[in-house]
Amino acid sequence: MENTDKSMAHGCGNCKSGILCTTAIPLFNALPGDVQKKLTEHSVQTTFERGSTLFRAGEEVDSVLIIRKGRIKLCKYDVDGNEYILDIINDGDAVWENLFLEEPVFPYDAICLSDVHLCEIKKTEFIQLLAYHPSIAMNLISLLSRRLQDSNEKALLLSIHDPKIRLAGFLLDRDIRCVGPEIKLKLEDIAASIGLRPETVSRNLSNFEKAHLIKRLGKGKIIVTDRSGLKKIYETK
Structure with a gap:
């Protein structure tokens, strides 16, 4: 991600107050509370200002990005510089789909439509979590199926x-x-x-x-x- 964040800290401020942001994330909310707590303790919290670029297409994916608060547009640009918005995501959404590809890179740019508060979980810790909690794999399949359905509906809309x-x-x-x-x-x-x-x-x-x-x-x-x-x-x- 580009170095445009206002602040960075280990551990989520909300989670330290006893409110686990993972409970609002479909990818993690089925995990036991103690596992969610451990996961958030190792997360990195970042804050980005409205208009900031979180990452650009082609940059390496090395973590799961959880939107604790805020709105982000995922977009691409054609050769003439025209913008095409693929999706707009907000509180509770996460960016992680390309994490397990052989050479994982972001396929789009991500721009903040508001101030955005993220919790970032590194790929290595996420893979360890999968090893000890295979049930998360089922959540991954379910979420990917939903994303595919959303993509098909978007294609229908554009037709x-x-x-x-x-x-x-x-x-x-x-x-x-x-x-x-x-x-x-x-x-x-x-x-x-x-x-x-x-x-x-x-x-x-x-x-x-x-x-x-x-x-x-x-x-x-x-x-x-x-x-x-x-x-x-x-x-x-």
């Missing part, structure tokens, strides 16, 4: 030609996955996520708001007020 239907599907997905009641994304980030022009997204958001399907609060905040209405639009695909 839809009607921008209104594509945007409706995206908002439905983000409404489920976001932390809290609000979808917090700039217009440009929504456009880059679903391959549309910002003005196209803006026009359709305005139409959705007029139809009382969503409410825009300003500063990139959107509340879905009528999920069934958006679902009806999406199901016309």
Whole structure:
């Protein structure tokens, strides 16, 4: 990761207070409490400012990165510098998928959309954990299956030609996955996520708001007020 963090410390401050961040991580929450505690005691806590780059495509993967708090976009760029957002992850998510490849590298860039608090668990300690707790392997398979399903759904979404239907599907997905009641994304980030022009997204958001399907609060905040209405639009695909 790039050296853009504001602070770094061994052990998670939350975990030292008795609140284990691993309990919110599907990869680790099935482990016994004492194992989770030991794992977090050996973690490294880092804090990154909004706009920081956590890592870039091609950099080596040597640890599991747990998002304790914050939002991160995973993105790629084409030869012309156009950004394509692959996913937006937040509290409780983890980055680890390429850890076990022969030459593990990140396939995308990771940019902080807010201040981000991470817990980092080194690859060597994670492998030791797998050796003593094979049940984690089942969690890995389950999570990878879910990621594959999400990727297939994203591919389906991007295959839809009607921008209104594509945007409706995206908002439905983000409404489920976001932390809290609000979808917090700039217009440009929504456009880059679903391959549309910002003005196209803006026009359709305005139409959705007029139809009382969503409410825009300003500063990139959107509340879905009528999920069934958006679902009806999406199901016309």
